[in-house]
Amino acid sequence: MDLTEAVLITIVTASTPLLLAAIGELVVERAGVLNLGVEGMMIVGAVAAFAAAYGTGSATLGILSGALAGVALSLLFALFAVLIATNQVATGLALTLFGLGLAGLIGEPFVGKPGLRLDALPIPGLSAIPVIGPAFFTRDVLVYLSFILVVGVSLFLARSRAGLVLRAVGENPEAAQNLGYRVRLIRIAAVAFGGACSGLAGAHLSLAYTPQWAEGMTGGRGWIALALVVFATWMPSRVFLGAYFFGAIAILQLHAQAVGLGLPSQAMTALPYIATIIALVLLSRDAILLRRHTPAALGRPYVPVR
């Protein structure tokens, strides 16, 4: 295994949780809901996945439990932000605080316990490609799922009727209701999907990235995922690019620090954030494209008039 290959493998590992969480939040936001609780759902997903895998010895149950924990937390958010129409920003922030605390509490007995690592499932044929094969096609199921989700969400939004309805709800909920669509139901479904994705992102952290549980192990990745969605102008392909760009620079700057470039380490650590923001800002300069993909009703509570 040469260095390039090793670096590429870690880049994919670092990018996958960002991609999973961001693609889920993208769907939520395209439905007009801003859920700032990604970090909270992610960490509860991480602890739930670790605990279930540790307790049962089954990685599959771990993944499922991570996703379900994310869904559970997101439904709590939906209860307030969608059904009771509370302020979405405040509710999302509260969810993150709640999630971080809850995860610390649940995770207490698991600190320092050896975890389960997800098996690599080589894809026949593709895994034999040099360099790319081991990095992208000899990976765990969540890496593959993140690729499938990007393509799937992209097609869903652009081509399917259900995706069109979801975009309509995020654009103009009043008009969608006038056409007979059940705005709040659609939004709750979108929020739950986002919760599942965040939970899976957490599961990837505690079952693949670093197979163990440590308090605060998400380390702000939920916030990065949120920023990626905005800077990617709500387009799945750009979320993919953004997540990998961020992952790549985050890993490369570590290697650069190891080699010793003479730059202060703080500057190097800040590099992925700065570089990603610059790259995505440059991408989002096309005003027409931006208007077509920005959900106009984002963050606005919707109360149906009866």
Add this chain to the structure above:
Amino acid sequence: MTVESATSAETTTGADAPAKGLAPRVAMRAIAKSFGSVRALTGVDLTVMPGEIHALLGENGAGKSTLVKILYGALKPDSGSVEFDGERIADVSPAAARSRGIVMVFQHFSLFEALSVAENIALALPGRRADTALSEEIRTISRRYGLAVEPEASVAELDVGARQRVELLRCLMQDPRLLILDEPTSVLTPQEADKLFEVLRRLSAEGCSILYITHRLEEVRQLCSGATILRRGAFIAHVDPKAETVASLARAMVGSDVPVIAEERVSERSEIALSVRDLSLPRPGLFGVALKDVSLDLHAGEIVAIAGVAGNGQRELFDALSGEQPVGSGVLFLDEVDIGTRGIAARRRAGLALVPEERNGHAAVPGLALGENIVLTRHGRTDGTVGNGVVRFSAARRLAARIREAFDVRAGEGDPPAGSLSGGNLQKFVVGREIDRKPRVLVVNQPTWGVDARAANEIRAALIALARQGSAVLVISQDLDEVFDIADRIAVMADGRLSEPQPRHDMTREAVGRLMTAGEEAEDAA
């Protein structure tokens, strides 16, 4: 009248069961609806026969929108019954209404701006996607009814007329049995309105019933065979508009004679107060309009009205005059003083008064009290509302009370927040606030947009009175009736160009309509 004849026809046929064709398309009986303590509707009846074009008339706040929303399923009535084709409707929801063929063109468009025309239409058709088959279908129907739309275009790029065509087309593609139109002609040129009437007559001939909401009574007499009149949430009458006059319809709506604006007026030309010289500005942002060589001399004591369909540069011109958009030197003069490089506050101090189109958030801060809103607009002359940099709230409240008194602004007790006033009352307040300053020049954009007949007449009379006192008044309006009511001279804005203002007596509606579409024709020819 139609109600009685229909019911009596049914009773006389007696035993052999009412023929299907005789059942009204819609029969709403004794509908009541309250919002909190406000009774929006009290026992309203409405009957529309198959293929009938029926008008729903009433002032703002008469309950037209509420009634229509109930019919459309967007609101639930507190009591009363709704029958459709003789069948009682129990479940009220937009989805159920649409499955019965009840469709609606909303006044404030209900299109999805970020989506394409085809996607907007697909959303209204069960199970359809915005594919090539749908685009083909849209083109076919748009040709059949003469409603030009491009399926692939993004709605955000369309002007208001095209947006309305999309809404109408979306309704037509749902095989409507009852089409509801809320103020459809308020955004159209006279020519576009005539085209719309053709489509409506054709639909009616095909058996589709049409419920038509409008303030324009002349249209009702031309188009409709029945009319239901509401006043303050109550059912007033069911009339045959062809047997009525515009004045008698207006009387029934308002409940008293509508004050008419005095026709006779002396408009003596005096010195030029505001002068715009070859003003050109690039397109501001994506969906704006570039201003092209706009020139205008506004004399003290006169009212110049700028007609035109919205989105032809009116907003851009207003922003240039107000100072929200910098214009540079050499193009804008107030009493021969170049004010082009001055900001909004400096222009206001120099004697310019401004009433922008958007009442809430632009002309007034919704969350602040009326008195506080006055303080914000008193630049140069504070009228005692500010002393040593400190706001004197009692003086501001007194000033607010004076304006409310003078302009008959109906609002809550004390000094309520601007956002709590109804649209018409806030508009009267905003216009009154500016007139009260006795400005040298008043520029007002859409002075009576969404304001009912009585309040509109009061605002227009106030504008005329201001001009009589020697101020120069520039009115930007889409309402042709208003333009012809108040203007001394009329100019037309089309595609960012302003026509030479002509004395009102030399202008006709047809001439104005031709000028409104001048830009498009030039483009077609090119």
